[in-house]
Amino acid sequence: MPKAPIIKKNEEMEEYEEETGKLAIWKGELSKHFEKWKKQKEKDEIKKQKEEILSQSRVEKRKMKKEIREDKVAGKDYDHLIMAENLHKTYLLGTTAVAALRGVDLTIDTGNFVDIMGPSGSGKTTLLNLIGGLDTPTRGKVFLEGSNISMLSDNDLAEIRRERIGFVFQFYNLLPQMTAMENVMVPLHFSGKLSRRGKRKRAMDLLRLVELDERAHHTPSELSGGEQQRVAIARAFANDPAICVLDEPTGDLDSKTGVMILNLIRDLNRRGATFVAVSHDAAVSEFASRVFHMRDGKLTHEGKVAGLKETEIMQLKRQQETEINKEKCKSKIFQYLYANQGKTEISVVDIKNSVPDSIILNLPEHFNDILQELIDDNNIYAKIEGNLLILQ
C-alpha cells in the first residue's frame, strides 16, 4: 500500500494553530476546521482589499471635489464681488466666427459704479451679458460672490439672475399692460418670498426710492421715457440684488432726462448699490466711480477720462462751466432760504425747483451735496433728512 504523503507544516498552519489552539494536521491529514479557517481567511483578505480600494477611491473623490471647490472659490475670487478672468466670446454667424470678446479681465467690488464705454460693436453688451449671467463665455470664467457662474446649470443660473442681479436696458422693457407697481412686483412674484401684501408694500417702497410713488398706478404709456426708466430701476432692485447691470441706460432719453437718471443711479450708488453700466454716452462716465474703455473685444484702460468726443480743451471748458454753475446754484439756494426765513422745514425738491434747469443740469456734483456744502460753509444750523431740510 503506498504511503500517504507526509504533510509538511507551513507558516499558515502554524498561524492557524497559534490563533485557534487547534492542530492543523490530525492523524496525517489536514483538519477540516483548518480548511474552513483557510477559506474564511481568503475571503476576509479579498474583502479587506476591496475595502481598501473603495476607501482609496472615496479619498480620491473627496480630493477631487475639494479641488473643484477650491478652483471655484480660490481666495482671490472672494476678494471681489465680480471677477471676470480671460473672457472670450465668439459668435458663429453661419460659417463665420465673430470674436466679440478677446480676453477680458475685470474685477468689480461692492459699492463700485463702473462704466464701460466703447464704440458700437466693441463688445460692451456681450461683456455685460456674461457678467449678468445672461450668456456663457466661450472661454474664461466669471465669478460672482466667489462662485463660478460660467459653470452653472441653466436652472442655477436662472436663480442667480433672479436673486442676485438686477437688469436695466435701453428700452426699459416694461410690460405695457401693467401699472408701474405691477411691473415692479413681477420679480417679486418669481422669487415667491413675500405675501401679496408684502409685495405691494415692497413695490411701493421701491417706487418711493425713485420718486415715483405717486405714479404707481399708471401704465408705461402714461409715463415719460425717464419715468419708465425709473420704474425699470425700481424693478431691478426688487430682489435686493448684489449688482445691477445697465445696458445703455440713457440711450433712449434726451440728455436732460439722461442726467436725471444718472443722478438717481449715483444716489443709489452712494447708498451702497453696485452698478455696472455699458454705454456710448460720455455723460455716464461723469457719474461713474470707475471708467473702462473697450475696443475690439478688449478692455483698453481704466481711468476717469472725459467723454470720447471731447478734446482736453473742451473738457477744461466744460469743467470751468460746471464750477460756475455750482456757484450760481449756491446763490439761488441762498436766495430761496432767505425768502423762507422762519420756517423749520423746507422741501429739498422746492429748493431745487427754485434753481433754473439750465443750472441744475450742468452741475459738477449732486444737488444735495452742493446744498450740504452751502450749509457747512455758512454755519447754517440745518440738516438734510430725506426730502426735507430741517432748520434748527
Ligand SMILES: Nc1ncnc2c1ncn2[C@@H]1O[C@H](COP(=O)(O)OP(=O)(O)OP(=O)(O)O)[C@@H](O)[C@H]1O
Ligand atoms: N448673437 C450674436 N450673434 C452673432 N454676432 C453677434 C451677436 N451679438 C453680438 N454679435 C457681434 O459681436 C460684436 C460685439 O457686439 P456687442 O453687441 O457686444 O457690441 P456693443 O459694444 O454692445 O455694440 P452697441 O454699442 O452697438 O450696442 C459685434 O460685432 C456684433 O455684431
Ligand SMILES: [Mg+2]
Ligand atoms: Mg450694445
